[in-house]
Each structure stands twice: as structure tokens, then as C-alpha cells.
Amino acid sequence: MPHDNQAELFYRVDKNDKVIGSVPRSEAHADRNIIHRAVDIAITNSKRRILLQKRSMHKDTNPGFWSISASGHVTFGETYLQAAERETKEELGVNIELKFVVKELSKLEREQELTSIYVGKLDFTPTEFDTTEVSEVRWVDLDRIAEFITNNQFSAAAKSTLETLGYVQ
Template structure:
């Protein structure tokens, strides 16, 4: 049976459910996804290198975890399922960071981004991911102009840096 995906409005309210093949390939169908940014104690960000078999951004480095929210599934359930499926662990403490709409020529996603701290081990799904590794933030910045990252991750990384910058400013004002 085909994977089914909920088409939503910009607020995340479900409009209808359609097969994945219809939703991917048509940017007029906004659908919800979860992203998890995994950081280690040194502040390095875990990235996954997408399998060459993936239909979107094959062979590109991408956000630690990303996946569709199944019909009827909560954000937290989707996040736990996708993290277990992709990296082989269930995140214990996660923090919601922000949501945004990511659109390109083939899809539109309402992205809910979370963060967790985890050192490993990782048992990644070799059908979906060819490699995982922690990257220092500076190394990501230096490589952003190359073609090694997914377009989605490039946008996600900039939003993440902006979020952290605002958070640091607020903490300085309070402290």
C-alpha cells in the first residue's frame, strides 16, 4: 500500500490525505514533516548523508533526522518513530525550536524542528542513509557554498543559526 500523507493548511490543520507520490512532485500540497537536530556535548551537529537510492537529494548531507508525519500521528510520535527508524535510538529529551514552510519546485513542507543532545551510538538505516557524522559548525559554514548539502539542510542550518543567535541575545539581556 502507498504511503499516505496529510495535506495541511499553513497552520498545520489537515485538509485531506493523499498518496506520497501525489504530494511529492506537487508543491501545491503542503505537508507536515519533523526535523531533529542532534548535537553532541561539543556543540557539533550530527548530519546524515542520504542514500543514493533516495528520490530527494540523493548523496547529499542533510539534517540529523527528517520525516513525514503519518496520518493521525502526533509530532512527538513522528519524531520518535523517525529517529528510531533512521538513527536507531529514541530521543529522551527534545526541545521544540521553531516551525517554517520550506518550498521548492517539487514539494512544500511545513517543518517542525526540534533539538536533542546525544553522543551515540547510532545504528542508522543503511537503506536511507549511507553515513552519519558530527560536524563542527564552522566546517558546515565553510562547505555551504559547495554542492554537498541538501537545499533543505542549507535553509534549516541558516534558520538554526538565526534561532541560536536570538536565543543567545535573549539570554544575555536576562543575565
């Protein structure tokens, strides 16, 4: 059973990020015509590795799949940056400086997200991650990321973000 609060409110937006109103998680994840805000965070270290997380089996989307360092939705009432900082703290137990890279429309199997992508640096492995969100974290060499994606169940949204960042062809 998913741990995620299905009544949690997200921003409902148009493709230009104009706010239309709010939408519950359950509706946002069930209707591809509803666009809602999301964040992806890619954390790298000084050894040219990227931190990946394996999503908990309690997640309502892509349970047990590998994904980007941290990700989530922008809760109604917060900014993209606030959501990125919250998700990084909630999922990985760390506070780091995040830098905005780009915003893109992600058309996924069950939903559409307007995703702001952030990057950050970290030179240790988080050990205080939230096991209701994340089951495992792993550093992967950037030059082996394509091989890792091919050999593991990997979130399509996270793969798209890695492509946008130029880490995967």
C-alpha cells in the same frame, strides 16, 4: 529505484496547519501546491558539533545528499513529535529526548512542507543506522558547518533548517 513507499499517506494541510485531508507521498512530492507535514531533527553534542547524515541513494528526494541529523514526513494518524521520534529511531537507531523549536513553511523545488524542527543531544556516534535511509553519519563542528555545506552536496531543506536554528548565515 526509490525505497520509499509512494502510497504512504501524509497529512495535507493549509499554510496554517489546518488539516485538509490525506495525500499519498507520490502526489505530495509532485505538486508544489500541496502542503504536507514534515519534521527535521538537529542533534548536537557537548563538543559543539552537529550530527549530519548522508542520504541513501535509495531515497526519492535528494539521494546521496548530506542532510540534517534526521528528517521525514508525518504519517497520517501521528503527531509531529511521534514522527520526529520515529524518524530518529528509524534513521539513526537512537531514542533521545527531543525539544520542539519552531514550525516553518518550506517551499522546495518539487514540494511544500510545513516542517516542525526539533533539537536533541547525543554524545556518541550512532552505528546502527538504517542503510536504506542513511549511507553515512558524520559529526561536523558548528563553526565549520557553512564550509561543509559549500564543499558538499547538501539538501536545500536541511540548509534552511540550519539557517532557522542560527547555525548558518
